[in-house]
Amino acid sequence: MSPLDTTTAPQPASRERKPMKSKSRSGRTAAAGALGALSCLLLAACGAADAAQETEAGRAAACAPYAAYRGHEGTTVSVLMTGNLDGVRLAQALRRFSDCTSIRIDIEGNTSVEDEVRKRAGTGNAPDLAIIAQPGLIAELVGSGDFKPAPDSVAKLAKENWAPGWLEYGSVDGTLYAVPYDSSVKSFVWYSPAALKKGGHAVPETWDEMMAVSEKIAASGGTPWCVGFESGGATGWPGTDWLEDVMLRVHGPEVYDQWVTHAIPFDDPKVVEAADLAAKVLKNDRYVRGGTAGIAEASFTKAGQPVLENRCTFYRMASFYAGNWPRGTKVAADGDVFAFQMPAVDPAKGKPALVASTFVGAFGDRPEVVAVQEYLASADFAGKRVAAGSWTTANNKVDLDLYTGDIDKLSAEIMRDPGTVVRFDASDMMPAAVGAGSFWTGMTDWVGGKGTKQVLAEIERSWP
Template sequence: MNKQSHRGRKAAAGAVAALSSLLLAACGTADAAGTAKEAAAREAACAPYAAYRGHEGTTVTLLMNDGFESVKATQALRRFSDCTSIRVDVEGAAGVEDEVKKRVGAGDPPDLAIVAQPGLIATLAGSGNLKPAAGSVAKAAGENWSADWLTYGSVDGELYAIPFDSNVSSYVWYSPAALKKEGYEVPRSWDELMAVSAKIADTGRTPWCLGLGSGAATGWPATNWIEDAMLAMYGPDVYDQWVTHAIPFDDPKVLRAAERAERVVKNEKYVRGGVRNAATTYFEDAGLPILRGECSFYRLGSFYAGSFPRGTKVAADGDVFAFPVPPADPSEGRLAIVGSTFTGAFSDRPEVAAVHTYLATGDFASRRVSLGGWMSANNKVDMSLYKSDLDKLSAEIMRDPDTTVRFDGSDMMPAAVGTGSFWTGMTDWIKGEDTETVLAEIEKSWP
């Protein structure tokens, strides 16, 4: 090899090395730019969660119903966890209320739990196990719910638990096509509903489906009939007096409310399959005959939409839909019995307060609503996120300031009554026990 050739090869090698360095530098610059861009995008996406930071590496447990709901809650909380580095372990249980009692008794409560009964909230708060809502929780809740909704999670004027999901109980299910074919319109008053029921019965068909069966909770669907009547006949003040036992359970007003319900639920000409059989007909199955034209109406809450077979169109122009239980007088406005679950804290650790506060926001409620199968009375939720006609109607009812809303009465009563003697009393009532005896027995059970 001559010197000139050697020098040429050295020059070429140097050029290659220089080019490689330039390429590596360029790639490094591009990678750095990409990383910086990604970091900026992440920071922008996480900016709404800045107030919840400062608890990185912590874990908060959230106990709730198992299955679909726990899966969707985990999805709705994902962005929060990614941005705050607070791990939220969603624990599912088949019976949350029983699981809460069990774990509290064993001295191992979850950090947060979602329960359905204000009566249980009061019991847990009274025992000192449930903690008062942190200031940040109360502030967020006050901005996003009406005062009425917050009273259901309060004890002696202090907020303990915030609403989670909500539902409208006061619905009557029907077939829009069948009602139209028979020449009827959706009833606007209770008297109109009774008139349509009578006309259907006169043709030899049974206008109503009814089912009280629910395992250990058998009887609860009939409590809704009494609650509807108490609110419609006497208004919210008397309803509240009844729920809080300011008037006894066997008061003449309650008797008259039960007699209104009797016109349907204890009328052999009205109830498909007979009144006594309704006591053992499982509530989830009871309304399905509407699809076959074997009954025209079934009174149950908005959640019942999920009980119809896959492919059933639930809409005003669909296979089935629901209308609100009509008031006694349409000019007095709409009435609604509602239900909800509530999130309460058993720990006052700061990371628990952070998660609890986030659950009170419109951001969480909107994320969960967008996943479907869930409603909220949170007034920050964009109504366009609701995917079904029924969910939209329910959300409108819950947020309408002109609708008289009251919480499910049995859930507000002491457990010995609301989830005890009221349920069993309604079952005995449907099986044939006279109304006065049933009401007197429930009254005796009030603690």
């Protein structure tokens, strides 16, 4: 029987700090408990069946790649992660590793990993490994005293498999603590290939081309954009992504970093300039389906659907939105719907991409924990997890042909392209009072009619 287990701890109803902003959260959490328990039974049964069918020589050959991780038989490593289908697929990707090393891996699902980690850090009840989404939380956990630096062997793998910029987000004061797990592209504009072609438009390659197409569509009586900011208690977060994308394109990564760290104030003239450019879409009633006054009430999960009926042409939303289209929708360049990378304002400055990622960090440093950390940082694990589906990584050693979805493959290509200017979601790195508070409400007020300078000044005053 496989020593790998997947469980989902019962949790009170709660909301993650950034609901749905990271990759593929939609529609999956509700069934997490049942799926987590079921995956344990299925994996155990499959492991037993595999063992019965394999010859001794065949098993030895299959387990040869895991020889370096052996020597810890009979041990258990706990992993805390978001409690949804990702846990089931992680279990699938780890099954052979667990069978061959006899390291039992207990995967605990939780609807609010960041809150749970904060509660358990420093109590002696922290998980061995945690998969967390917020770089700012990593520094906070380091301050708790029991979050461990990445072992040298893990750091070596990380440097081999990721571009340096990715590792900065998992580092504190130059020391690597957490290695990227999954990563996703947020700077996508969804569209209908057939509708765009029928209108005589090509996929825009620059910001000016995108706005020119928008104007042509509006002038002909169509609606170029769908926009929705409603997300329950997190209403407004899609607006933060819009402003972040435009800031990165207008002013480049250096100014973007200054804004994130508050080296320039939130209402700096550079931020005003970026907001004014975003306003050409978001505060333009000719461009937005239903008018800008309805943006705050339009659910972001449903707002993009009119693209399929040609009731709007573009919808800006992250790669996870591929899972929001109706069953049977073909997501491909020649399909019913696809996405292009939001174009640069100045192509000479590179191809900007706003990204999100989760990171694997450790509270334990036992040898078996290090062994699992090493494997999670390897190209072999990343390839197996990609093959399990609905997952993308910036690990540059993964064969792109393993991706089964066109949007996942495109995301991986963008993240690995040396010409891509990658920056992490700004609001996820800002203090919670801003990034998960005044920034959300400020963008909602802004599309509701408040002036740009007034909104940015109010957000600035909220900075701790």
